Amino acid sequence: MAFFRKLKDKLFKSSSKLDEGLEAIVADGGEAEAVEEVEAVEAGMLVTAGVGAPEGASSEPVPAAPEVPAPEPELPPVPEPEVPEPDLPPAPEPAPEVPPAPGPGPEIPEPDLPEPEVPQPEPDVPPIPVPPAPRAGEEAAPKRAGFIGRMLGRGEATVVRRVLDDDMVESLEELLIASDMGVDTALRVTANMAEGRYGRKVSTAEIKQFLADEITRIMEPVARPMPLYPTRPQVVLVVGVNGSGxxxxxxxxxxxFRAAGKKVVIAAGDTFRAAAVEQLQVWGERAGVPVMTAPEGSDPASLAFDAMTKAQADGADLLMIDTAGRLQNRADLMEELSKIVRVIRKKDPDAPHNTLLVLDATTGQNALSQVETFQKMADVSGLVMTKLDGTAKGGVLVALADRFGLPIHAIGVGEQIDDLDAFDPREFAEALTGAGSGA
Ligand SMILES: Nc1nc2c(ncn2[C@@H]2O[C@H](COP(=O)(O)OP(=O)(O)OP(=O)(O)O)[C@@H](O)[C@H]2O)c(=O)[nH]1
Structure with missing residues (x-):
């Protein structure tokens, strides 16, 4: 899907941050397993040594990691080194020139494990890219380098898996909080994800998929395009802090909308800044849509009223009203917003039919307080999240959905005219977690 690829490309910062963090968490305390052992675990035939799976845990099958071939139920519970793997490419042996595996992904080979904790020198193996900022007490990178190094040396297919326990859940919570998901949401997401899976061994790919599933579940109810009504003109008031987009x-x-055959009029309600009006005129030209303006410094509510009159007279389908950026702590500016609403309701008591709050994803957790304040002032009906490209704070969208449940109509992933798309929860979740990336 083209947009998925685009979003994944553009969400690279969030995604890579989570990617790397998840890899480090699984590697920290994880053990490399031969692919056939993994198959056996997935088929429910192996019990994790030293970890008592809670009652009920074994009743839920662990979804297969994408890179692992189908389970072979007839395998004995102990990995058998002699079991052939016909579908694996012959491993170069040794393979010093093989670059370090960036993820747990197409993992590397090792049938005669386990004896993971015995560190072996690997003088000829290139260093593994160090995962970002290990949290206090974690020593993920060195351990992982040892494993992967040995795996590379042997050229055999393995995957690193770690038992999902309290320590791992805590590390996952910290990682999600760091991605701006907020404490409450991060705790809920990890708890739901871990439910029924405690005591099981999980790979990075599986954890990513579990997280993506949980995030999708939270986001699905809010993924709704901006509704269109038969009312003419449908008034769309656009609000947000300065520079939010x-x-x-x-x-x-x-x-x-114009491409969809709608007749659109734009009102340049930021009458305080001549540059803002000019900027909107440029966008109007690009979109092929007329822009109504008023002299600098004039009352924006008055412009909104005039724009309503004109849009009604012209039979426009949509009137989009831009407003000046306002900080949520400026009571006077927020009051002015209320005035715009009062005035346009003189023309249509149901207007504005949509009040879109535009949020800049890079502001992270501050977006939560912006929603609270604008909701009080302007009865926000939906959100647009901009600048999801190139931010490591995309997780705030999950917090917003979890806390407010407001529809997310669209997301901005760039500065070009076509860099706005409908919000797709599955694609977003997979882009955010790096799920399905082969890791
Ligand atoms: N990368 C990126 N930049 C964006 C996106 N949306 C908007 N921008 C940029 O953000 C900056 C501010 O956007 P504006 O649309 O002027 O924001 P505004 O809310 O109208 O700003 P004020 O009029 O100052 O309140 C501009 O440089 C835009 O090009 C997006 O989705 N991605």
């Missing part, structure tokens, strides 16, 4: 979003939306 309101003007850009209006330009992108206007372009899409």
């Amino acid at each position: 309101k003007t850009t979003t209006i330009g992108k939306l206007a372009s899409q």
Whole structure:
């Protein structure tokens, strides 16, 4: 899917941060297992040594890691080195030139494990990329390098798996909090994900998929495009703090609505800054949509009223009203927003039909307080999250969905006119966690 690829490419910062963090967590205390042992574990034939699986845990099958071939139920519970692996490419042996595996992914070979804790020198093996900032007490990178190094040396197919226990859950919580998911949401996501899986061995690929599934579950109810009504004009008020991307979003939306055959009018409600009006005019030109303006410093509520009158007279389908960026702690500016709403309701008591709050993903947790404040002032009906490209804070979207349940109509992933798309929870979750990336 083209957009998925685009989103994955553009969400690289969040994704790589989570990717690397998850790999480090699994590697820290994880053990390399031969692929056939993994198969056996997935088929429910092996019991994790030293860890008592809680009652009920074994009743839930562990989803197969994407890179692992189908289970072979007839295998004995102990890995048999002599079991052939016809579908594996012959491993170069030794393979010093093989670059270090970036993930637990197409993992490397090792039938005669386990004896993982015996560190072996690997003078000829290139160093593994060090995962980011290990948390206090973690020594993920060195351990992982040892394993992978030995695996590379042997050229045999293995996957690193770690028992899902309290320590691992705690590390996952910290990682999700660091990705701006917020404490409450991070705790809920990890708890739900771990439920029924305690005591099981999981690979990075599986953890990513479990997380993506849980995030998708939270996000699905809020993924709704902006509703269109038969009312003419449907008034769309666009609000948000300075620089959140309101003007850009209006330009992108206007372009899409126009392409869908809608007659659109834009009102440049930021009458305080001449530059803002000019910027909107540029977007109007790009989108092929007229932009109504008012002299600098004039009352934005008055412009909104005039724009309503014109849009009604012209039979426009949509009137999109830009507003000045306002900080949520500026009571005077927030009051001015209320005035715009009061005035346009003189023309249509149901207006605005949509109040879009545009949030900049890079502001992280501050987005939560912005929603709270704007909800009080402007009865927000939906969200647009911009600048998801290139931020490590994409997790805030999960927190927003979890806490407010407001519809997310669209996400911005760039500055170009077509860099706005419908919000797809599955694609977002997989892009955020790196699931399905082969790791
Ligand atoms: N990378 C990226 N940049 C964006 C996105 N959306 C908007 N921008 C950029 O963010 C900056 C601010 O966008 P504007 O649309 O001017 O924001 P605004 O909310 O209208 O700003 P004010 O009028 O100051 O309140 C511009 O440089 C945009 O190009 C996005 O999805 N991704």
